[in-house]
Amino acid sequence: KKLVATHDKPAMVNLGKSVYSDLPVITKKNTWYPVFFPINAELEKLKWEWAVIVFIADDRAVAKVFGPGKMSPPNFKFPGKDKIVDDEEAK
DSSP states (O other): OOOOOOOSSOSEEEETTEEEESSOTTSOTTOOOOEEOOOOHHHHHOOOSOEEEEEEETTEEEEEEESSSOOOGGGSOOTTGGGBOOHHHHO
16 A cells, blocks of 8 residues: 555567667557566565555556556555546557
């Protein structure tokens, strides 16, 4: 029930056969790529039941909920909730 971590920019972006670190300025506009974030030792030690992972870019956000059962982002309070767009709008 609290913010446990933030990351200002992607740590690594996988673009097909190439991997780039830092912010992916070489990507095509409105194209989604897998982005990977490091999890530090302190986060690995946490015991959690639910987690909301939020990605915010260009003042738009997408969120995914991880945990038991069926819950969706509107069931939680988190930074960026007011910026959430649906999956089609995010593309």
